[in-house]
Amino acid sequence: MLEITDLVHSYGSHRVLDGVSIRAAEGELVCVVGPSGCGKSTLLRSVAGLIRPTGGRVLIGGQPVDRIPDNLAVVFQDYSRSLYPWMTAANNVALPLRRRGLDRRRRREAATAALDQVGLADAADKYPWEMSGGMQQRVSIARALAYRPSLLLMDEPFGSVDAQTREDLEDLVLRVCAHHGMTTLLITHDIDESVYVGDRVVVLTRSPARVAADLPVGLGDSRDQIATRQLDAFVRLRAEVGRLVRGGSSTSTVLEKH
Amino acid sequence: MEHARVLRGVAGVAGFLAAAEVVGATGLIDDRFLPRMSTILRGAAELLVDQEFLADARASLAAWGLGLLLTVAVSVPAGLALGALPPVERAVRPLIEFLRPIPSVAIIPLAILIFSDNLHLRVAVIVYAASWPIVINTIYALRDVDPLAKETLRSFGFGPMSVLLRVALPSAAPFIATGIRVAAGTAVILVVSAELLAGGAEGIGIYITEAASGNRMDLMLGAALWAGLFGVLSNTALVAVERRLFRWHDVRTGAAR
Amino acid sequence: MNVIRAVGRLWLVPVTLVVWEVATRAAEQPFFPPPSATLARMGEMWLSGPPAHLLLTEQAMDDFGPSLARLFAGWALAAVLGVAAGIAIGCSPRLSGYLDPLIHLGRAVPPPLLVPFFLALLKLSTPAQLTTIVFGIIWPILLNTIDGTRTVDRQHLETARIFGFSTAQRLTRVIVPAAMPKIFAGLRLALSLALILLIIAEILAGSGGLGYRLLTAQRTYLYTDMWGCLVVLGLLGYLLNSAFLLMERRVLAWHRNARQTT
Numbered sequence: 001m002l003e004i005t006d007l008v009h010s011y012g013s014h015r016v017l018d019g020v021s022i023r024a025a026e027g028e029l030v031c032v033v034g035p036s037g038c039g040k041s042t043l044l045r046s047v048a049g050l051i052r053p054t055g056g057r058v059l060i061g062g063q064p065v066d067r068i069p070d071n072l073a074v075v076f077q078d079y080s081r082s083l084y085p086w087m088t089a090a091n092n093v094a095l096p097l098r099r100r101g102l103d104r105r106r107r108r109e110a111a112t113a114a115l116d117q118v119g120l121a122d123a124a125d126k127y128p129w130e131m132s133g134g135m136q137q138r139v140s141i142a143r144a145l146a147y148r149p150s151l152l153l154m155d156e157p158f159g160s161v162d163a164q165t166r167e168d169l170e171d172l173v174l175r176v177c178a179h180h181g182m183t184t185l186l187i188t189h190d191i192d193e194s195v196y197v198g199d200r201v202v203v204l205t206r207s208p209a210r211v212a213a214d215l216p217v218g219l220g221d222s223r224d225q226i227a228t229r230q231l232d233a234f235v236r237l238r239a240e241v242g243r244l245v246r247g248g249s250s251t252s253t254v255l256e257k258h
Numbered sequence: 259m260e261h262a263r264v265l266r267g268v269a270g271v272a273g274f275l276a277a278a279e280v281v282g283a284t285g286l287i288d289d290r291f292l293p294r295m296s297t298i299l300r301g302a303a304e305l306l307v308d309q310e311f312l313a314d315a316r317a318s319l320a321a322w323g324l325g326l327l328l329t330v331a332v333s334v335p336a337g338l339a340l341g342a343l344p345p346v347e348r349a350v351r352p353l354i355e356f357l358r359p360i361p362s363v364a365i366i367p368l369a370i371l372i373f374s375d376n377l378h379l380r381v382a383v384i385v386y387a388a389s390w391p392i393v394i395n396t397i398y399a400l401r402d403v404d405p406l407a408k409e410t411l412r413s414f415g416f417g418p419m420s421v422l423l424r425v426a427l428p429s430a431a432p433f434i435a436t437g438i439r440v441a442a443g444t445a446v447i448l449v450v451s452a453e454l455l456a457g458g459a460e461g462i463g464i465y466i467t468e469a470a471s472g473n474r475m476d477l478m479l480g481a482a483l484w485a486g487l488f489g490v491l492s493n494t495a496l497v498a499v500e501r502r503l504f505r506w507h508d509v510r511t512g513a514a515r
Numbered sequence: 516m517n518v519i520r521a522v523g524r525l526w527l528v529p530v531t532l533v534v535w536e537v538a539t540r541a542a543e544q545p546f547f548p549p550p551s552a553t554l555a556r557m558g559e560m561w562l563s564g565p566p567a568h569l570l571l572t573e574q575a576m577d578d579f580g581p582s583l584a585r586l587f588a589g590w591a592l593a594a595v596l597g598v599a600a601g602i603a604i605g606c607s608p609r610l611s612g613y614l615d616p617l618i619h620l621g622r623a624v625p626p627p628l629l630v631p632f633f634l635a636l637l638k639l640s641t642p643a644q645l646t647t648i649v650f651g652i653i654w655p656i657l658l659n660t661i662d663g664t665r666t667v668d669r670q671h672l673e674t675a676r677i678f679g680f681s682t683a684q685r686l687t688r689v690i691v692p693a694a695m696p697k698i699f700a701g702l703r704l705a706l707s708l709a710l711i712l713l714i715i716a717e718i719l720a721g722s723g724g725l726g727y728r729l730l731t732a733q734r735t736y737l738y739t740d741m742w743g744c745l746v747v748l749g750l751l752g753y754l755l756n757s758a759f760l761l762m763e764r765r766v767l768a769w770h771r772n773a774r775q776t777t
Contacts (some may be wrong), residue, residue: 047675048678050673050677066674068677068679070679072677073676073677073678074673076670076673076674078670080773081668081670081671082670082671084671084674084675084688084689084693084771085769085772085773086692086693086695086769086770087688095680095684095688096678096679096680097682098684099678099680099681108586127769127772127773128773129769129772129773130772143678147678205544253613253642262612263612263615266609266612266614266615267612267613267615268616269613270612270613270614270615270616270617271616271617273613273710274617289604291635291636292636309516348524349526349527350527351524351527352524352525352527353528353531354525354526356752356753357749358752359707359716359750359751359752359755359756360745360748360749360752361707361710361711361713361748361752362711363627363711363714363718364714364726364729364744364745364748365717365745367729367730367733367741368546368733368741368742368745369731370547370733371733371738373548403731411705443623444624447625447627447711450625450627450628451625451627451715454627454628454630454631454715454719455715455718455719455730455765463627463628463630466628466632467631469631470631470634470635473635475632475635475636478631478632478635479631479632481619481628482624482625482628482629482632483624485623485624485625485628486620486621486623486624486625487620487623488623489622489623489625490619490620490623493623494538501669
């Protein structure tokens with residue numbers, strides 16, 4: 001579904017991405033984790049077609065990304081800057097659907113349904129500034145869902161909310177991505193989160209970013225904030241990812257287990 | 259980047275002049291009323307050696323400078339007093355709120371009655387109208403001073419007067435400077451308005467009135483062009499001074515402009 | 516309670532009026548009529564008409580009608596031109612590079628200086644007055660719109676790109692609303708500037724209207740009338756500004772609230 005091959009990007013003489021290759025199968029949720037400032041966002045922006053990478057290639061569904069693909073949605077970290085404060089939640093969700101050729105009534109229905117899915121059925125007519133941060137990020141997620149993309153990109157989607165909200169949102173993402181069978185690329189600097197949410201975890205090195213490891217998670221489809229995090233497999237994998245993010249080398253023992 | 263920007267600006271000005279000249283050359287517009295661009299530029303150049311224009315410009319400039327100086331001398335202390343004494347400010351504010359919206363040029367007819375001397379007239383009108391932005395900015399600036407900075411000094415046993423001088427004044431200064439820059443622009447408008455309305459012997463407004471009665475459109479526009487260039491230069495100079503003086507001041511935009 | 520507070524806030528106004536009244540009565544200076552006389556004259560001039568016309572006299576219609584029409588026509592024209600051009604220039608860094616020096620020069624030319632020129636060019640007083648107003652007040656609208664358009668949050672624009680907004684959608688749903696707070700600030704500044712230019716244009720190129728009336732009153736030694744004009748102009752400026760603020764508060768409710776919560 002998503003094939004990133006040898007992606008290279010430089011800002012002037014400063015190289016940020018140094019030959020990154022990542023694949024994601026249909027319906028897979030791949031977490032990309034790496035130290036802060038390692039070029040994760042550049043990677044996401046290249047996949048989204050927001051910037052043109054210096055080298056390498058991105059294919060989505062076999063199609064090369066040379067402009068912004070129309071089957072892709074993004075959830076940004078900073079919900080306050082990605083939702084439009086002059087529109088209600090429902091209008092924020094419904095506006096992109098014009099492109100799908102839906103009439104006003106169908107757009108409204110789709111928006112209501114998406115808001116319902118993220119648990120905000122009652123907040124359709126509220127403005128973003130009338131909501132908490134977690135609610136606003138739910139609206140962003142609803143906007144992406146309603147758009148029915150085949151690829152969902154999430155850039156540190158839970159980076160600006162408190163811990164409790166974060167866990168709720170993680171479970172929400174797991175649930176809706178599985179429900180829609182959406183291929184998802186989630187970028188985070190949080191090791192714990194990458195292991196909890198991902199089907200696979202791709203670890204990037206410090207800048208310029210390369211792929212340090214590509215680890216299958218193998219915790220099964222149903223996860224639980226408490227029980228899953230207590231599993232030995234979770235704890236070991238989290239430690240492994242942690243070592244890699246800090247620049248250590250992969251210990252083969254963990255890889256052999258999977 | 260900066261280089262490209264300058265080039266573009268020059269190209270834009272050149273393009274505008276050329277386009278205006280071409281439109282003029284087609285004869286679509288009667289050039290007795292809207293002279294060709296080349297004629298206007300020639301007129302503007304001639305003004306530089308025109309003794310009469312230079313004397314008029316000097317007279318306006320003197321009134322502007324004197325008026326602005328007096329405005330600053332009156333309105334900064336007034337603003338500081340009002341800003342430092344909130345009860346007085348609260349009492350005076352309704353008066354300010356009624357006086358300020360009176361369109362400044364409307365007081366010129368009244369000023370004509372009071373002042374027989376044209377310089378006094380212009381200076382008085384400037385002081386009245388250009389004081390508002392400075393007074394208001396000064397009041398707001400003083401109110402905005404970080405209370406922590408004031409309390410720190412007070413905790414070291416400094417009296418209210420030295421708190422005002424050492425903390426309030428320096429941190430209000432950039433806002434006061436912005437107010438002065440706005441006032442300088444207002445003062446230009448008032449000088450020429452007073453000259454156009456009250457008449458008199460000298461001044462760029464007088465020059466333009468005379469050029470108008472002689473149907474010299476090129477000289478009128480040339481004089482207006484010089485006035486505009488003067489405005490650009492004085493504004494640029496004031497901005498540069500502000501930047502130099504207040505480098506420590508973190509860029510807090512959104513103050514009155 | 517509110518009354519007490521209002522008295523506490525406004526006490527200086529009646530005090531000033533009384534002092535002014537006493538001083539002017541004592542001085543008996545013709546240029547400075549007592550405020551009571553000014554007020555009486557204002558009522559006589561403008562508010563002694565038939566109840567069917569809300570007491571407005573014919574003279575009130577003659578004075579206020581043309582002035583307000585010019586004011587709003589000039590302001591609306593400048594708003595349309597300034598906002599449209601500002602959005603176009605703000606969206607294109609290249610275009611703004613070409614036009615920047617011209618805009619700064621245009622803004623710096625004192626508009627009153629051009630009144631004789633506009634009058635000679637356009638012959639008729641109303642077009643000359645309108646041109647003066649539009650030329651004079653378009654700059655704050657233009658500059659604020661450019662600034663507002665240029666500083667639209669990058670993520671707002673990227674979101675629009677990701678979700679494939681059409682050019683029209685991007686303009687009407689993202690750029691214009693985002694620039695609206697700055698545009699409104701420019702429009703408000705322009706409104707008070709418009710009143711100033713209206714007066715000067717009516718005085719210099721006059722044929723009716725408040726500015727013209729102000730000048731004729733002064734020239735014909737009707738000093739009470741002149742003061743009446745001054746007072747009413749102050750009221751007009753105050754009302755226009757308050758009305759605009761009220762509208763701004765309604766239209767930009769999202770802006771105020773969004774700023775408070777973040």
